[in-house]
Amino acid sequence: MYTRIVSDPAILGGKPIVKGTRISVEFLLELFASGATREDILKAYAHLTAEDIEEALRYAAEVLKHDRVIPLAEHRT
Numbered sequence: 001m002y003t004r005i006v007s008d009p010a011i012l013g014g015k016p017i018v019k020g021t022r023i024s025v026e027f028l029l030e031l032f033a034s035g036a037t038r039e040d041i042l043k044a045y046a047h048l049t050a051e052d053i054e055e056a057l058r059y060a061a062e063v064l065k066h067d068r069v070i071p072l073a074e075h076r077t
Helices: 025-033 038-044 050-065
Strands: none
Touching: 025 038, 025 050, 038 050
């Protein structure tokens, strides 16, 4: 399903990364959250491709799709 996103316990503790790099999906999301554009990221990390970034975003969306939020009971003091 994902050919550009891999996980290896020996690299970044097994976090999903772009294959052939030490750039994690998490790091790419942080860059976007801080206001970076695809063009900014591609310029700063020339070894990445637009396809790497697109697949990282699809991967993150798929992982979050299966997340469950379990509300905690209110704590009153």
